[in-house]
Amino acid sequence: MTNRPVEMSDVALMPRCSGAERGAALPLVTVDDLSIYFQSRRGTVHAVDGASFEIGVGQTVGLVGETGCGKSVTARSFLGLVPSPPAVHAGGRIVFRPRQECPSCHASDCQGGGQAEYDLTKLTPREFRKVRGEQIAMIFQDPSLALNPVLTIGQQVAEVFHQHRAEMMLADAGLSTDDPLLRRAASDRSSRLERAVLAAPGLRRRRNRLQKVVDEYVAQALAETRIANPRKIMNSYPHELSGGMKQRVMIAQALACAPDLLIADEPTTALDVTIQAHILDLIHELQERHHTAVLYISHDLSLVRDVCDQVVVMYAGQVVEQGPTTRLFDNPLHPYARGLLGAVPSGGQPRGGLSAIEGMVPELVNPSSQCRFHTRCAHASAVCAAHTPTLTAHDPPDHRAACFLYEHAETLGLPAEDMPSRNRSAS
Numbered sequence: 001m002t003n004r005p006v007e008m009s010d011v012a013l014m015p016r017c018s019g020a021e022r023g024a025a026l027p028l029v030t031v032d033d034l035s036i037y038f039q040s041r042r043g044t045v046h047a048v049d050g051a052s053f054e055i056g057v058g059q060t061v062g063l064v065g066e067t068g069c070g071k072s073v074t075a076r077s078f079l080g081l082v083p084s085p086p087a088v089h090a091g092g093r094i095v096f097r098p099r100q101e102c103p104s105c106h107a108s109d110c111q112g113g114g115q116a117e118y119d120l121t122k123l124t125p126r127e128f129r130k131v132r133g134e135q136i137a138m139i140f141q142d143p144s145l146a147l148n149p150v151l152t153i154g155q156q157v158a159e160v161f162h163q164h165r166a167e168m169m170l171a172d173a174g175l176s177t178d179d180p181l182l183r184r185a186a187s188d189r190s191s192r193l194e195r196a197v198l199a200a201p202g203l204r205r206r207r208n209r210l211q212k213v214v215d216e217y218v219a220q221a222l223a224e225t226r227i228a229n230p231r232k233i234m235n236s237y238p239h240e241l242s243g244g245m246k247q248r249v250m251i252a253q254a255l256a257c258a259p260d261l262l263i264a265d266e267p268t269t270a271l272d273v274t275i276q277a278h279i280l281d282l283i284h285e286l287q288e289r290h291h292t293a294v295l296y297i298s299h300d301l302s303l304v305r306d307v308c309d310q311v312v313v314m315y316a317g318q319v320v321e322q323g324p325t326t327r328l329f330d331n332p333l334h335p336y337a338r339g340l341l342g343a344v345p346s347g348g349q350p351r352g353g354l355s356a357i358e359g360m361v362p363e364l365v366n367p368s369s370q371c372r373f374h375t376r377c378a379h380a381s382a383v384c385a386a387h388t389p390t391l392t393a394h395d396p397p398d399h400r401a402a403c404f405l406y407e408h409a410e411t412l413g414l415p416a417e418d419m420p421s422r423n424r425s426a427s
């Protein structure tokens, strides 16, 4: 965890070029003790409570847990998409380090490019608009809700380029930002030059040239997602497309500017099984091509095992375990993670049911100091009902869990007889 306070204005470039260092797992996002609460009539909902985890550059990280555990609120806070009020940022940081191109080798995955750093919890709405789509993008469970029904697919994908690639498109159309005619068209200072050209009643030739470039950008973004006949799809409306096609459009939109991080919140839950596999393959292929990190939010452990490098397990607003996927699946530490894995069906059965863990996620209103899993845990003891376990590194140190089973009474200064025992049957 970094201890230095960081802000958007505090961009620190740290040149340390070495081609040999390329590919090392640099941290891209460090979620550090993040808390997001909601004020409600019943009290304060601790939706995310002291969550800490990391996502490395180009890594695929699975964020798993039952419904209501705080996965979506955590991920949406990366993009300033948690409505405030009622949400309150109650503490912690999300340190984001977008990649910079290395001046020596021009690769964006070389450490020589340095990394800017800023705390996403401190960005203004205006600053978020720059980050969204360009550096961090998100795809949602239900693309029908994310796409605007009254705009064509082309208009919606073009929006990302209008936001982030305006100057590049003007240059590709052979238009100069110094052209006095263009400047006059954009006399309304609030409109962007490139948008103003497209809307101007005169300037027909310039407008046509620019529109051709915009269409080219959009068609290419759609083609990347292997959509057949992208030029035709551009003129369609969302209701004319299948669920799988709409999800491809969202992926095209999300990856149009090759962001550093793609957040995929249950991206395949609304799709049938064969389409799910195609969409996952597609995300993986585009991720490799653009060296994009992916945060997969899912309750489907089988999916996470197949596609993720790291797994973060959330329970009742807290991270209870994080580790490399193979390690966590081979040797889950937290009884909740064990319960989830016990619920992963093997060969030929449907994926991802969580019914093996009895009971429900507790209410997150004004929680007291205790392990939030204690009402469902077969190992629970007096200590678990009275103290909150902290996320602690185990062997190997990148495997961390928050559970008193792995703590020593004397280190914590607690009575040994009140500690949980590993000998009891697992939940």
Ligand SMILES: Nc1ncnc2c1ncn2[C@@H]1O[C@H](COP(=O)(O)OP(=O)(O)O)[C@@H](O)[C@H]1O
Pocket (backbone or CB within 6 Å): 038, 040, 045, 047, 065, 066, 067, 068, 069, 070, 071, 072, 073, 074, 083, 086, 364
């Ligand atoms: N706008 C809101 N107002 C009040 N509580 C909310 C709001 N959004 C989410 N929550 C609460 O935050 C908790 C975490 O929700 P969420 O992150 O959506 O869970 P998950 O994605 O893991 O299913 C839940 O208890 C949910 O009820």
Ligand code: SF4
Pocket (backbone or CB within 6 Å): 334, 335, 336, 371, 372, 373, 374, 375, 377, 378, 379, 380, 381, 384, 389, 402, 403, 404, 405, 420
């Ligand atoms: S043993 Fe105690 S601390 Fe560990 S999960 Fe069970 S209740 Fe929580």
Ligand SMILES: [Mg+2]
Pocket (backbone or CB within 6 Å): 071, 072, 073
């Ligand atoms: Mg969710």
